[in-house]
Amino acid sequence: MALVVICGQPCSGKSTAALFLAEALKESESKQTVRIIDESSFHLDRNQSYANMTAEKNLRGVLRSEVDRSVSKDNIIIVDSLNSIKGYRYELWCLARGAGIRYCVLYCDAEETHCRKWNEERREKGEAAYDAEIFEDLVRRFERPDRRNRWDSPLFELWPHKDGIEKSSAAVLDAVSYLTKKVDSKTQDVKILQPTIATQSVRFSEANSLYELDRATQEVTNAIVEAQSQALGGPINGVSLGQGLPTINISRSVGLPELRRLRRTFIKLTGQTSLSGPPPPSDADSAKRMFVDYLNRELGAT
Numbered sequence: 001m002a003l004v005v006i007c008g009q010p011c012s013g014k015s016t017a018a019l020f021l022a023e024a025l026k027e028s029e030s031k032q033t034v035r036i037i038d039e040s041s042f043h044l045d046r047n048q049s050y051a052n053m054t055a056e057k058n059l060r061g062v063l064r065s066e067v068d069r070s071v072s073k074d075n076i077i078i079v080d081s082l083n084s085i086k087g088y089r090y091e092l093w094c095l096a097r098g099a100g101i102r103y104c105v106l107y108c109d110a111e112e113t114h115c116r117k118w119n120e121e122r123r124e125k126g127e128a129a130y131d132a133e134i135f136e137d138l139v140r141r142f143e144r145p146d147r148r149n150r151w152d153s154p155l156f157e158l159w160p161h162k163d164g165i166e167k168s169s170a171a172v173l174d175a176v177s178y179l180t181k182k183v184d185s186k187t188q189d190v191k192i193l194q195p196t197i198a199t200q201s202v203r204f205s206e207a208n209s210l211y212e213l214d215r216a217t218q219e220v221t222n223a224i225v226e227a228q229s230q231a232l233g234g235p236i237n238g239v240s241l242g243q244g245l246p247t248i249n250i251s252r253s254v255g256l257p258e259l260r261r262l263r264r265t266f267i268k269l270t271g272q273t274s275l276s277g278p279p280p281p282s283d284a285d286s287a288k289r290m291f292v293d294y295l296n297r298e299l300g301a302t
């Protein structure tokens with residue numbers, strides 16, 4: 001049915017907004033089935049999850065997989081997390097597009113000084129708060145949504161420091177209206193994202209089919225499984241797939257289910273228009289190269 005991405009600075013009111021939106025959707029005329037996916041669904045601690053790049057990447061991976069498993073034509077999924085990196089919002093948008101559902105972003109645009117103060121108040125009340133150093137790092141790296149990007153659109157904005165957050169806030173009501181509105185082909189004011197199988201096979205023209213993309217990535221997965229069995233579970237460094245291809249460097253042992261999941265996500269992502277990185281693969285070697293780069297990034301030491 002739909003995917004809603006909540007985004008905003010740390011302690012900007014995102015969970016409050018997510019709860020109000022979920023309630024308003026459940027109470028709407030069409031009585032939507034809503035599920036919130038957030039860190040606490042996985043018992044993840046704020047400070048541990050953002051302690052370093054590896055932990056942060058893991059958190060994003062866990063949330064993304066859960067969104068991938070959960071999006072459907074029958075429910076509304078709300079991802080309540082910082083979602084502060086535009087490349088990550090793009091990946092979530094791709095999942096919505098792959099599922100052929102509607103999508104929107106709800107942005108808690110609270111001023112930093114207020115977020116900082118609310119975080120301190122949380123600590124004073126004995127509630128879990130961000131450590132100061134982590135808070136400042138997250139604030140600095142926040143990438144504001146921009147409604148001109150497909151993955152930040154439509155964008156509904158809340159200003160919690162000025163207006164507070166209510167179930168009746170304009171942005172919440174506008175989001176409910178967008179998410180529950182009947183599709184009208186004449187006005188086209190609601191966008192149902194369309195999966196891109198056709199686009200994928202055109203882009204992957206030389207290899208000419210998803211089957212080839214599947215096979216190329218399977219070869220990489222097999223090479224990793226083989227190298228890991230030889231390394232007896234230790235890190236694998238410098239595994240080569242052939243001349244001109246990057247080597248595989250993985251800092252930890254990775255099970256087959258995780259490799260399969262990463263492969264599925266990669267296949268979905270490569271069919272979409274690239275954000276700012278390299279263009280989609282044009283042959284089997286490019287597909288392998290991109291998949292190895294992707295794995296090294298997701299599973300590498302940094």
Ligand SMILES: Nc1ncnc2c1ncn2[C@@H]1O[C@H](COP(=O)(O)OP(=O)(O)OP(=O)(O)O)[C@@H](O)[C@H]1O
Pocket residue numbers: 008009010011012013014015016017046118119122160161163164165
């Ligand atoms: N006007 C306000 N808007 C939002 N939050 C406020 C406001 N005034 C005080 N707060 C406090 O700020 C805190 C932030 O709430 P909330 O958990 O919704 O934020 P969050 O962005 O989801 O936080 P996190 O980044 O930890 O997930 C709460 O303790 C809340 O009581």
